Amino acid sequence: MAPRWILKLENIEKDFVFHLQQGTRIVVFDRFSYLFFPGQASILTGPSGSGKSTLLRMIFGTYKTGGGHIWVRHRGRGVDIAAAQPARIYTLRRDTIGYVSQFLRVVPRVSALDTVIEPLLARNMDLEKARKKGRALLERLNIPSNMWHLSATTFSGGEQQRINLARGFIAPFPILLLDEPTASLDLKNRQIVIDLIKEALADNTCVIGVFHDPADHRDFDDHTIDLSLMLNQEVMQPCTQKN
Amino acid sequence: MTRMPENSSQPLLAVTHLSKFFGRQLGCHDIGFTVSPGEVIGVVGESGSGKSTLLNCIAGRIKPSNGSVFFNSSAGMIDLCRSSEALVRKIIRTQTGYVTQNAAQGLKMHISAGGNIGDKLMAGGMRHYGQIRKMALAWLERVEIDPDRIDDMPATFSGGMQQRLQIAANLVNSPKIMLMDEPTSGLDVSVQARLIDVLRKLVSGLNLSMVLVTHDLAVARLLCHRLYVMKQGEMVESGLSDQILDDPRQPYTQLLVSSVLKP
Numbered sequence: 001m002a003p004r005w006i007l008k009l010e011n012i013e014k015d016f017v018f019h020l021q022q023g024t025r026i027v028v029f030d031r032f033s034y035l036f037f038p039g040q041a042s043i044l045t046g047p048s049g050s051g052k053s054t055l056l057r058m059i060f061g062t063y064k065t066g067g068g069h070i071w072v073r074h075r076g077r078g079v080d081i082a083a084a085q086p087a088r089i090y091t092l093r094r095d096t097i098g099y100v101s102q103f104l105r106v107v108p109r110v111s112a113l114d115t116v117i118e119p120l121l122a123r124n125m126d127l128e129k130a131r132k133k134g135r136a137l138l139e140r141l142n143i144p145s146n147m148w149h150l151s152a153t154t155f156s157g158g159e160q161q162r163i164n165l166a167r168g169f170i171a172p173f174p175i176l177l178l179d180e181p182t183a184s185l186d187l188k189n190r191q192i193v194i195d196l197i198k199e200a201l202a203d204n205t206c207v208i209g210v211f212h213d214p215a216d217h218r219d220f221d222d223h224t225i226d227l228s229l230m231l232n233q234e235v236m237q238p239c240t241q242k243n
Numbered sequence: 244m245t246r247m248p249e250n251s252s253q254p255l256l257a258v259t260h261l262s263k264f265f266g267r268q269l270g271c272h273d274i275g276f277t278v279s280p281g282e283v284i285g286v287v288g289e290s291g292s293g294k295s296t297l298l299n300c301i302a303g304r305i306k307p308s309n310g311s312v313f314f315n316s317s318a319g320m321i322d323l324c325r326s327s328e329a330l331v332r333k334i335i336r337t338q339t340g341y342v343t344q345n346a347a348q349g350l351k352m353h354i355s356a357g358g359n360i361g362d363k364l365m366a367g368g369m370r371h372y373g374q375i376r377k378m379a380l381a382w383l384e385r386v387e388i389d390p391d392r393i394d395d396m397p398a399t400f401s402g403g404m405q406q407r408l409q410i411a412a413n414l415v416n417s418p419k420i421m422l423m424d425e426p427t428s429g430l431d432v433s434v435q436a437r438l439i440d441v442l443r444k445l446v447s448g449l450n451l452s453m454v455l456v457t458h459d460l461a462v463a464r465l466l467c468h469r470l471y472v473m474k475q476g477e478m479v480e481s482g483l484s485d486q487i488l489d490d491p492r493q494p495y496t497q498l499l500v501s502s503v504l505k506p
Contacts, residue, residue, distance in 0.1 A: 020496035020501060061483065065491045086469055086483055087279060107443075107465060108436040 003122065005075045006061065006206045007036035007175055012082070013067035014051070016057060028054050031068065038174065039204040041197070041220035044226035051126075052210040055100075055227070056177045059208070060099045063088045072096060072175065094122050098173035102180050104164040106152045112137065112163050113148040119171040137166045142189060157184045169196050176200055178209035182216055194219050206224060253315055255280045255419055255452050256301070261310035263296050269476040270296035274310070276471055276481065278420065283446055283453040285467035286337065287460060287499070293476040294456040295424050300453065302422050303335045314338065336366065339500065340413030344425040346405035350397045350412065356383065357393040359412045365414040386441050392477040403434030407441060420452040427462050439465055460503050464488055472496045 011031040018024045030050040036042060045054040057063040058081075060071055065082035072079050074096045079088060093099075098119070107115065113134050120130040138148055141162040147155070152163045161184045168176065178197070182190045190213075198221065201207055211217060217224065252278035261269035269281050271293035278284050286294045299305040303323060312323040316334055323331050343349045350359050360379040369375055380390045386407040388400075397405050406426060413421060426442075427435045439462060446453060446466075457463055463470055463484060470487040472480040472495065480493040491497045 016490075017492070019497050057489070062485045064482070064486055064492070089483060090468065103463075107440075109440045 003037050004073070005035045005071075006038050008071040008078075009034045009036075009068070009209075010071065011068035012058065012065055012070060014054060014063065015066055029058075029066075033068075036175075036206050036208060038206050039201055040223060041201055041207045041209065042223045042225055043209055043217050043220065044227055045217070045224050050227040052227055053179055054206065056099065056179050056210065059175070060093070060097055060177055094119070096173060097175045097177065098168050099177040100164055100168035100169070100181050102181065102183065104152060104160040104167075106155075106160065108153055109151055111149045112143065112152045112155070115152060115163055116166040116170055119167060123171060134166070134170060137170055138163075141166055141192060158186065158189070162189060165193055165196070167190070169200065170202070172203060173205060175206045177197060178207065178211075180210055180212040183212040190216075244392065253280075253356060254313075255282075255313075255315050255321070256454075257311075257313040258297075258301065259311045259313070261297065261300055261312065262308050263293075263300055263305060264308045267500040269293070270305075271300070271473070271476045272310060272463055274473075274478050276478070278452050278454060280419070281446075281450045281454055282469065283467045285463040285470040286454065286456045286473060287458060287470055288473035289353075289462050289499070291475075292473040294473055296476075297473070298422050298424050298456050302339065302341045303331055334482060337416060338419045340421040342406075342409050342413055342421060342423040342426050344401065344428050345398070346409045350399050350405060353360055354396070355394045356388065356408055357398055357399070359397060361410060363415050373406075378415060378488060383408075385445075386411045386474050387437065400459040401434070403430050403438060406430065406438055410438075410441070410445070414449070415450075417449070418451075420454065423453060423455045425457055426455070427457065427459060435462070441468060460488060460500065461464075472499065 008137045010033050010034070012029050013031060014029040015025055044055060046052055054063060058065050060131060061081050061084070070081040070083065071082055072092060074092055079092065081089070081092070084092070113131060117130040117134040120133065121127065135148065139145070143159060143162055152160050155163065161181070165181055168178070182193050185193060194216070197207055201220070206232070256278040258277070259275050260479065261274040274297055274305055276284070286297060288294055299309045307324055313320045313324065314323055315336055316338065321330065321334065323334065341349070351362065354362065357376060357379040357443060360382055361375045362377050364378060379386045383390050383393060388404055388407055393399070397408055400408065410426070430438065443466065445451060455463070455466060467484045470481065470484050471478055472487060472493070474495045480487060480491065480496045487496060488500055491500045
């Protein structure tokens with residue numbers, strides 16, 4: 001039996017129109033289709049500007065899809081992110097799709113530990129149980145325990161990124177989107193993150209990632225998707241629509 | 244962002260085709276939006292775009308020229324613009340809270356902090372003094388005001404404390420929705436951060452809905468699930484907060500988002 005996809009891109013289209021810059025229009029995806037499966041790592045490659053981060057953000061629902069469908073298997077049912085109501089996207093993000101961005105969006109006055117366990121609390125996990133899990137993960141990521149109760153505002157770039165990663169890995173997600181998760185990490189911490197990703201894969205998570213360092217690609221060479229091959233992002237044309 | 248609300252089929256509040264003209268001057272025009280239980284909605288746009296007019300129409304403080312404000316009360320969906328004044332007042336008093344930018348307008352400045360909270364509790368039907376005082380103390384603690392200040396006049400409070408007191412006084416009767424007009428404007432950034440933190444905790448702990456009018460996009464991103472963008476009285480764009488702020492489509496939204504200084 002053929003494996004069941006967990007994420008299906010169907011003829012997706014995406015363009016950006018910059019109204020404040022002479023209506024410049026940039027086409028990033030033009031009817032792009034792809035299937036993703038559980039337990040599979042997919043690495044997006046291509047020069048900067050080829051749409052790697054854009055694709056992750058479209059799957060997460062941050063970027064609106066111009067055309068086509070982004071089907072996600074959510075609690076056994078196909079849901080089209082490109083057309084989903086906000087309430088559905090809230091639950092998708094809580095239960096099905098995790099996303100680790102390049103930078104942590106720090107909330108002042110919220111401790112690093114509480115930042116990390118937020119996804120667990122959103123799933124109604126008991127506070128003490130969640131904190132216990134959070135402490136274990138922070139320890140694993142080498143964040144000193146005397147920093148756990150501090151807001152991450154003053155943390156270094158690498159520390160903030162590890163907080164961000166802890167937040168992404170604390171709760172299991174069927175689909176995990178990673179945008180340069182190892183960019184600001186030293187070798188030791190980089191290896192820990194690679195191990196976390198491998199554990200998620202063994203747990204049947206579908207991982208889709210963009211990696212800054214080509215060396216990371218070797219660690220999971222299941223699949224690379226070269227976005228520079230599908231597009232023509234050089235094509236820039238003035239938009240006909242006047243503002 | 245604050246915790247995601249649970250799925251819910253029925254909106255708590257639905258505004259349809261709402262317009263308000265002040266004589267020939269347009270306040271807001273043909274506005275439509277919904278708020279689900281537990282959802283925090285931000286209304287953003289520059290000064291004079293009609294944000295506060297819209298909020299005041301919802302709060303029953305201004306009578307709209309046209310359109311409806313449906314509220315999901317125990318008796319079903321009630322159009323606040325077409326119901327008896329007594330019913331509308333009752334719904335507004337028991338189910339909604341209203342926080343203004345200027346705390347001095349929302350508080351009684353000549354009675355104590357505890358009195359401001361107690362006043363609302365008594366309006367809600369509570370009579371037992373000990374009980375009222377106990378609840379006032381609990382609420383002061385919840386909004387991070389030193390309970391020792393319960394007998395002090397709000398005039399002796401800092402701006403941030405007044406604002407938190409105003410929020411507490413509005414929440415004691417457990418409204419379903421809070422309507423807030425620029426609650427963080429005019430406060431120091433550190434004080435703002437504390438207020439935002441208090442609001443985040445309250446919203447996720449109480450499954451409270453909120454309509455937040457603000458021109459501060461960073462505050463909007465932090466607190467709101469969805470945003471509506473207003474320009475010259477019209478609603479120009481709406482969507483999830485991260486969609487609006489990271490992938491704005493309309494020329495005006497792009498201008499708004501690109502005009503912000505990032506510290």
